[in-house]
Structure formats: C-alpha cells, structure tokens
Amino acid sequence: MSDGAERLERAFADVGRPLFVPYVMGGYPDIPSSRAQAAVLARHADILELGIPFSDPLADGPTIQAAGQRSLEAGTRPEDVLEIAAGLRDGPPVVLMTYVNTILAAGERTFFEHAAQAGVAGVIIPDLPVDEARQVRDAAGRAGVATVALAAPTTDESRMAAIGRAAEGFLYCVSVAGVTGGEVAVGDELKDFLNRARRYVHVPLVVGFGIRTPEQAAQIGEIADGVVIASQLIRLYDEAPGPEDAERALEEFASSIVSALAGVPA
Amino acid sequence: MTELPTRFGPYGGRYVPETVIGALDELEDAFSEHSEDPTFQAELEGLLGAYVGRPTPLYLAKRLGERYGIERLYFKREDLCHTGAHKINNALGQVLLARRMEKRRVIAETGAGQHGVATATAAALLGMECCVYMGRLDMERQRLNVVRMRMLGAEVRAVDSGTSTLKDATSEAIRDWVTNVRDTHYVIGSAVGPAPYPEVVARFQSVIGSEAREQMLAEEGRLPGSVVACVGGGSNAIGIFRGFMDDADVELVGVEAAGHGLATGEHGAPLAAGSPGVLHGSLSYLLQDSEGQVAEPHSISAGLDYPGVGPEHSYLRDSGRVRYTNATDAEALEAFKVCSETEGIIPALETSHALAAIGREGARLAGPVLVCMSGRGDKDVDQAGAAMGLDV
Numbered sequence: 003m004s005d006g007a008e009r010l011e012r013a014f015a016d017v018g019r020p021l022f023v024p025y026v027m028g029g030y031p032d033i034p035s036s037r038a039q040a041a042v043l044a045r046h047a048d049i050l051e052l053g054i055p056f057s058d059p060l061a062d063g064p065t066i067q068a069a070g071q072r073s074l075e076a077g078t079r080p081e082d083v084l085e086i087a088a089g090l091r092d093g094p095p096v097v098l099m100t101y102v103n104t105i106l107a108a109g110e111r112t113f114f115e116h117a118a119q120a121g122v123a124g125v126i127i128p129d130l131p132v133d134e135a136r137q138v139r140d141a142a143g144r145a146g147v148a149t150v151a152l153a154a155p156t157t158d159e160s161r162m163a164a165i166g167r168a169a170e171g172f173l174y175c176v177s178v179a180g181v182t183g184g185e186v187a188v189g190d191e192l193k194d195f196l197n198r199a200r201r202y203v204h205v206p207l208v209v210g211f212g213i214r215t216p217e218q219a220a221q222i223g224e225i226a227d228g229v230v231i232a233s234q235l236i237r238l239y240d241e242a243p244g245p246e247d248a249e250r251a252l253e254e255f256a257s258s259i260v261s262a263l264a265g266v267p268a
Numbered sequence: 269m270t271e272l273p274t275r276f277g278p279y280g281g282r283y284v285p286e287t288v289i290g291a292l293d294e295l296e297d298a299f300s301e302h303s304e305d306p307t308f309q310a311e312l313e314g315l316l317g318a319y320v321g322r323p324t325p326l327y328l329a330k331r332l333g334e335r336y337g338i339e340r341l342y343f344k345r346e347d348l349c350h351t352g353a354h355k356i357n358n359a360l361g362q363v364l365l366a367r368r369m370e371k372r373r374v375i376a377e378t379g380a381g382q383h384g385v386a387t388a389t390a391a392a393l394l395g396m397e398c399c400v401y402m403g404r405l406d407m408e409r410q411r412l413n414v415v416r417m418r419m420l421g422a423e424v425r426a427v428d429s430g431t432s433t434l435k436d437a438t439s440e441a442i443r444d445w446v447t448n449v450r451d452t453h454y455v456i457g458s459a460v461g462p463a464p465y466p467e468v469v470a471r472f473q474s475v476i477g478s479e480a481r482e483q484m485l486a487e488e489g490r491l492p493g494s495v496v497a498c499v500g501g502g503s504n505a506i507g508i509f510r511g512f513m514d515d516a517d518v519e520l521v522g523v524e525a526a527g528h529g530l531a532t533g534e535h536g537a538p539l540a541a542g543s544p545g546v547l548h549g550s551l552s553y554l555l556q557d558s559e560g561q562v563a564e565p566h567s568i569s570a571g572l573d574y575p576g577v578g579p580e581h582s583y584l585r586d587s588g589r590v591r592y593t594n595a596t597d598a599e600a601l602e603a604f605k606v607c608s609e610t611e612g613i614i615p616a617l618e619t620s621h622a623l624a625a626i627g628r629e630g631a632r633l634a635g636p637v638l639v640c641m642s643g644r645g646d647k648d649v650d651q652a653g654a655a656m657g658l659d660v
Contacts, residue, residue, distance in 0.1 A: 057561040058435070058547060060442050061285045067429060080559055102283055103546040107560025129283045129546070154287035156449060161289065179287050180447040 003170065006123035007148035009095045010171035013048050014206040014227055020263045021048035021228030022219075023208055024235055024256060025099065028052050028086055029078025030069040035245060037086050042249050043235070044093035046256035049172075051126065051230060052090075054083045054100040061128035063183030065233040080104055081116070088120040095123035097150060097171075102130045102138065110141035117147050124148035124171045132165050139168065150174050155195045159202070166202035173203045175226065177211045183233035186212035188221040196225050216262035223266035231259065272296055274463035277586060279579035282462040284442070284549045291449045296464040298369050303471065308368065315360055316475065319393070320350045322357075324476075326483035327641075331610040336627045340488070340636035343613070344480045344508060346643065351386050353616065353643030354476060354504045359386035359455055361472035363394050366453035373397040373452040377441040379406055379434030379500070380571035380618060381413025382643055383457030388422035390455075398422040401441040403432035406570045412647050431564045434500075434574045438548050458501025459578035462549030466578050470506045477511020480638060493634025496521040497642065498622040499592065500536065500572035502581045504642035509590065519591065519634055522581060523625040525567035526594035534566035538577050539585045539592045552579040568597035568651070569617035571643075595624035601655055603627055604645065616643035617652060 003011075014021060024043040030036050044050050055070035055078055062070070080100070087096045098117060105113045105127070117125065125147055130138060132151055139149040148171035153162060156179055165173070175196060177186040186192070192209070199207055209222045210230030219229045238255055242248035274280055282292060302308040316322040324345045333341030346354035359376075366374050374391050375398070378384030384400035391398035400417055404426045407414050417424050430436035438460075445454040459469040484492055495512055497505035499522040512518040527535030535541065538553040545554035547562055555563040555575035567573040584590040595603070603623035608614045615623060619642045626639060645652065653659075 057430070058439050060439060060548075061446070063443070071429070074561065101546075103554075103556070103560040103562075105560075106545060106551075107556065107558065128285055129549075131282060131284065131286050131289050133289075134281055134283060152286045154285070156287050156290045158290060161286075176285070176287060179449055181443050184447075 004143050004148050005146040007170040009123045010049065010148055011205065013095055014172070017048050020223035020226065020266055021208065022046060022256070022259050022263055023049045023051055023228050023230040025051040025053060025230060025232035027066065027069040027073055027236065028054055028083030029073035029076055031072050032076045033078060033082050033086070037089060038249060039239065039252060040086055040090055042252050043256055044090055046260050047094045048228065049095050049097055050090060050093065051097050051099050051232070052083060052087055054080050054098060054104055056101040056104055059101060061181055063181040063233065065183040065236050069236050080108065084116055084120040087122050091121040096121065097124040097126055098122055099126045102127050105138060110138055114142045114145035114147050118145040122147055124150045126150045126152065126174055128152060132168050135168065152176060153199055155179055155191055159198065162198055162202040166204065169203050169205045172206040172208045172228065173199060175199060175207050175209045177209050177213070180211065182211050184212040185214065186218055188218065193225055216258045219259050220262040220266055223263045272300065272464040272467045276580040276583035279552050279582040280463050280466060280550050282549060283546045283551065284462045285446055287446050288449050292462055292464065294369060295468065298365050299464060299468050302365060302368055308364065312361055312364055316357065320356050320360065321348060322475065323479045324348050326480060326487060329611050332607055335606060335610055337630035338626065338633065338635060338637050341626070342484070342492070342636060342638045343641040344476060344638060345641050346476060346504065347613070347615065347641045351382070351389050352646060353382040353386070354473060354507060355383040355386035355457060356389065357475055357507070358457065358469050358472040358503060359383065359390045362453065362455045362468070363387065363390035363396060366455070367394055367396065369453060371451055371453040373399070373448065374455050375399045375401070375441050375444050375452055376455045376457055377401045377434065377437040378457060379437065379573060380569065380616065381406065381410040381417070381647060382571065384424070385413050385416050385420070387455045388417045388420035391422065392420045399444070400424050401427050401437040401444070403427045403434060403437045405432040406434065406437070409651050410570055410647050411650065434570065435562065435565070442548065458503040459506045459580060460501040460548060460550065460576060466550065466580055469503050470510060470580060473503050473507025474510040476504065476507040476640060477509060480508055481511040484638060488636055491515055491518050492636045492638035494519045494521055495638045496523065496622050496626055497640040498523045498572065498618050499577060499581060500525070500574050500618060502578040504640050506578060506580055508640040513589070520589065521625065522590050522592045523622045524592060524594040525569060525572035525621055526596040527566040529596055530594065536565040536567040536572045536574055537594045538575060539581060540594055544582065547576040550579045552582040553577055553585065568600060569621065571616070571618040572621060593625050595621040599624035599628070601652060604652055605656060613641070614645035615641060616645045617648045619643055
C-alpha cells in the first residue's frame with residue numbers, strides 16, 4: 003500500500019464518525035484567497051480535496067466550472083495548486099482533484115513526484131475510469147500517492163468488482179448520475195448503490211456530488227463513511243459580501259457539518 | 269459479435285466519467301448486434317436510399333479542374349444528401365440504434381449546425397425527443413440552421429462557456445448525457461469521443477468511401493490517384509478514406525483549418541500544430557498549452573473550429589498513411605468563390621478548405637483527384653457573402 007493510501011485509510015480509523023471532506027478550487031478566485039479558504043476548512047476537514055482548474059471539466063456543473071474558469075483567468079497553474087497543498091502539510095491529508103490531461107501534459111512521473119513532494123496523499127481523476135487508469139495508477143503508486151477510484155450509481159457488479167481490485171485510500175461514490183452541484187436524493191437508489199459497493203470494495207466509501215446541507219450530510223453519514231462537499235462551499239463563498247465574511251461563512255458551515263456528522267449513530 | 273476497436277495505435281480510449289461507461293458498453297453491444305442484423309441493415313439502407321438520396325452522385329468538375337490545372341477532378345456529392353451534408357449518414361444510423369436501445373431522447377452537439385439539423389431530422393422522422401447544444405457564437409454565424417432545427421421540433425440550447433463554439437457545445441452535451449444517460453443517447457457528430465464512438469461514426473460514414481470507390485471504378489476504370497477531404501473532427505474524411513485505405517497507390521489527403529495562419533496560433537489544426545492529449549473522452553492530437561489546458565481554436569468555418577481531431581486521424585498521421593495539410597480562412601473563402609462561379613455549386617465553408625488545398629497543389633496531385641464535397645454552403649451565405657463584400 004502506498005504511503006498516501008495508508009494516510010487516507012488511517013484518517014477513517016482515527017475519527018470515529020463519518021468524515022467531512024470539503025473541496026477548495028485551487029486559485030479561486032485567486033491564489034491567496036484559495037489558500038485562506040483551504041486553511042479555514044483544514045481546521046474542520048478530515049481529508050481536504052484540492053482542485054486543479056482545467057479548461058474543459060466534463061464532470062463539473064456550472065458552479066465548479068465557473069470557479070475553474072476564473073482560477074485559470076487569474077493565471078493559476080498546477081504548480082501553484084501544489085504549493086497550496088504543501089502549505090497544508092501539517093493538516094489533514096490532501097487529495098487532489100484533477101482531470102487526466104493535466105497529468106499527461108506534465109508527464110505522469112513528474113506530476114506525481116511533485117505531488118508527493120508537496121505532501122499530497124491521493125488524487126481523484128474524474129475522467130479516468132478504472133480500465134484506463136493502470137499507467138497513471140502505477141506512476142502515482144511509485145511516488146507514494148494513492149489513486150482514488152470513482153464509482154457511480156450506473157456501475158454494475160462486474161465493474162464494481164474491477165474497481166474493488168484497484169481501490170485504495172477510499173472509494174469516491176458519485177451520488178447521482180450527473181455532474182457536480184446538483185442536489186442529492188438519499189433514497190433506495192443510493193442505498194442500493196452503496197450496498198453494491200460494500201460487497202466488492204474494501205476501502206471506506208465517501209459520497210460526493212450534490213450535498214448541500216448538514217441534514218443531507220447526516221443522512222449520508224448513516225450509510226457511508228464520509229461526505230464530500232464542494233459546489234455548496236463555492237456558493238457560500240460567492241454569496242458573502244467580502245472575503246472575511248466568506249471565511250466566517252465557511253467556518254460556520256464546516257463546523258455545522260462536523261456537528262451533524264458527529265450526531266450520526268455509530 | 270465482433271468487437272470494436274477502442275484504440276487506433278495509442279490513440280482513442282475512454283476518458284469519461286464512470287457514470288457513462290455502462291452506456292458506452294451498451295452502445296458497443298447494440299452496434300455490433302444490429303450492424304449484423306439484416307432487419308436493421310435493410311431499414312438503414314432503405315432510408316439512406318429513399319430518404320437521404322443515396323447513392324450520391326460522382327461528378328466530374330471540368331471547369332474547376334481546368335481552373336486548378338487538374339485533368340480529372342471529381343466531387344463525391346455529399347452536399348446533395350437530404351439536409352445538405354454527409355452528417356445525416358451518421359445521424360440516421362445512430363438515431364435508429366438509439367431507438368433499438370429503447371432510448372426516448374437524443375442529444376447532439378453542433379458547430380456548423382449541419383449535425384444538429386441532421387439529428388433533429390432523424391429524431392423527427394423516428395419520433396424521438398431531440399435537444400441540440402450549440403455555442404452562442406455559432407448560433408449567430410449559422411442562424412439558418414438554428415431556425416431549421418427549431419422547425420424540426422428540436423430544442424436548441426445555447427452554450428456560453430469558453431469561446432461559445434463547438435468545443436464548449438460538446439462539453440455541455442456530454443454533461444447532459446452524464447446526467448440523463450439512462451434514457452438519452454448522445455449522437456456524437458464526428459469521429460471523435462470515447463470508444464466506440466469514433467469507430468461507430470466511421471462505419472456509418474464509410475458508405476461515402478465504398479460508394480465512391482465503386483463509382484470511380486465504373487467511371488474511370490481505375491482508382492483515384494488522390495482522395496482529398498477536410499478535417500475538423502474528421503468524419504467525412506474518415507468516411508471517404510475508408511474506401512481506399514488498403515489501396516497503397518491512392519494518396520489520402522486531409523485538410524485542416526489554418527484559420528488566420530498556423531504562425532498566428534489562431535487556427536484549428538491540431539495535427540499540424542498540436543500534441544497528443546485528452547479532450548472529450550479520447551486521446552488524440554490536441555491544441556493545448558504546456559500545462560494541458562485546451563487552447564481556443566479559430567476557423568472561419570464553424571465545423572472546423574475545434575481544437576481536437578478524431579483518434580484514427582492521429583494514428584493515420586503518425587503512420588503516414590494520410591498526408592495532412594491545411595488551408596487558411598482566406599484560402600477557403602477564395603475556393604468557396606471560385607467553386608461557386610465555375611461549377612454553380614456553392615460548397616460549405618468546411619468543404620472549401622479541401623478545395624483550397626486542391627487549388628494550391630493543382631497538377632502536383634496524382635490524378636484523377638477525388639474530393640469529398642462534404643456539404644453545401646447555403647448555411648454560409650450570410651457569413652461568406654459579408655466576407656466577399658456582397659450585399660446580403
């Protein structure tokens with residue numbers, strides 16, 4: 003097991019409640035502000051997800067698309083996001099969210115060596131399904147970075163088995179067929195999907211896409227091992243009148259999510 | 269069932285969210301099953317004949333040939349297909365497949381609007397709901413096709429992200445597909461996208477090449493010396509090339525959009541000036557910066573205004589089987605004008621790039637020369653007319 007995978011799996015063992023995994027788009031709206039957001043959220047996060055902006059983010063809805071676009075317009079480069087990660091070394095494990103072309107352009111080996119140097123524990127690549135991932139996963143593994151696999155409600159049993167064989171750190175379960183920023187429905191479909199994942203995948207299950215409220219986080223906490231919240235944090239940031247208000251709003255929201263997750267019966 | 273290729277050399281693959289992998293498997297199975305099913309074949313061939321107007325003619329373009337110094341210049345007249353371009357060959361095939369897969373809705377991206385019109389047409393014919401994504405800039409420059417799609421009962425959704433062109437429309441169509449994958453089939457309009465799309469589209473378009481091959485043999489008693497086609501995503505090109513791929517003596521020439529000129533960086537020529545990368549689900553040559561951010565392309569023709577290209581073209585470029593060249597906006601406009609005036613055929617601005625390359629190379633091309641007249645230029649009259657200083 004890579005060092006990164008071990009750090010991620012240990013995070014689940016240590017906390018004793020479902021994990022809170024907030025997302026920050028690196029460089030949105032600019033590098034210093036995203037560094038400040040990450041620092042605020044890191045105080046409450048069990049794992050922190052840090053996005054590298056990409057020009058054509060297929061898995062993202064309008065909120066994250068717009069944030070990524072703005073970040074690129076501000077001149078953010080992948081190396082800048084790694085620097086933000088490096089600054090969070092003493093906090094919870096950092097997982098990068100990036101599209102595969104960013105990794106290919108840098109060269110797999112270089113990308114993951116730099117990520118490892120920045121203390122990154124894992125990487126989530128939403129456009130790299132398990133069948134295409136071997137080369138990237140090997141390069142990541144050699145650098146000690148975990149490749150976090152994704153599964154979706156449309157993933158059938160045979161694919162789930164293949165994903166189970168590749169999974170390390172945790173499994174990112176996409177809550178709905180769709181892109182980021184919609185609204186999750188905690189119903190039978192999600193439960194069936196997570197049950198299917200449990201049968202084949204032996205790492206913790208983290209659910210993301212469309213989670214907006216502490217109530218939803220708690221509901222998901224009852225059936226999964228963690229929740230990712232992304233677009234909702236960007237919306238909160240955008241709605242605040244100024245940067246300080248925004249950081250306060252993030253702080254309050256993050257702490258309300260953690261309280262909600264702490265109330266989930268073990 | 270035959271398995272479809274997922275890669276062309278190193279290119280292709282399936283770089284898409286996990287959510288749609290099942291739908292790609294389903295498409296692959298459906299295509300393999302139905303393409304060998306005589307009932308499906310008969311239905312498709314019947315429609316290609318009576319509805320699309322196939323086989324399209326092979327036409328000897330004497331006056332343009334003379335003008336360009338080419339002794340025998342032939343057009344494969346895809347511009348005479350119903351809806352005005354080769355796009356209908358693929359759209360009909362895919363919408364028929366979608367119905368067999370029991371999808372109730374089809375979606376498409378469109379640049380020039382020809383693929384959107386073709387999909388809207390097939391959806392109207394087969395009684396399916398249709399939604400077309402189109403960049404807002406393209407909606408302006410191809411206004412006529414927007415009206416046509418709406419008349420055909422399709423919903424046209426404007427896309428405002430990026431440069432509001434084909435790349436952005438494609439991304440938005442993929443997002444719709446990821447969200448509605450259970451009841452929606454995504455009718456990709458070119459030989460791009462995740463496997464098996466490039467192969468499926470190439471097979472539906474290969475009717476162009478197989479007809480043209482037979483027609484050349486009947487007409488000339490020999491194969492062409494050169495086959496020339498424009499390349500955006502590259503579906504008309506791959507369709508005609510497939511008829512001649514194994515004929516080593518036939519030179520295959522693909523023509524990309526050089527926009528304002530390759531040196532300006534404002535063009536749509538990834539095979540000439542790009543490098544391998546992943547866009548819209550496959551690995552292929554791509555216009556991108558050193559960090560892998562996809563560059564904004566430029567072409568006067570909306571259908572070639574795309575930073576990527578189908579993965580099979582990347583493979584054919586590297587293998588050397590196809591020679592890729594390019595033509596600028598200005599060269600394409602000049603060819604548009606010359607073809608209209610000498611032949612009484614107004615070509616699409618996309619097709620005009622292929623004509624421009626022929627004009628430039630003239631007698632240096634091995635004859636007879638066969639060019640894929642991929643579409644007609646009705647949709648381009650506003651834009652080309654303005655560029656030519658006509659009162660439109």
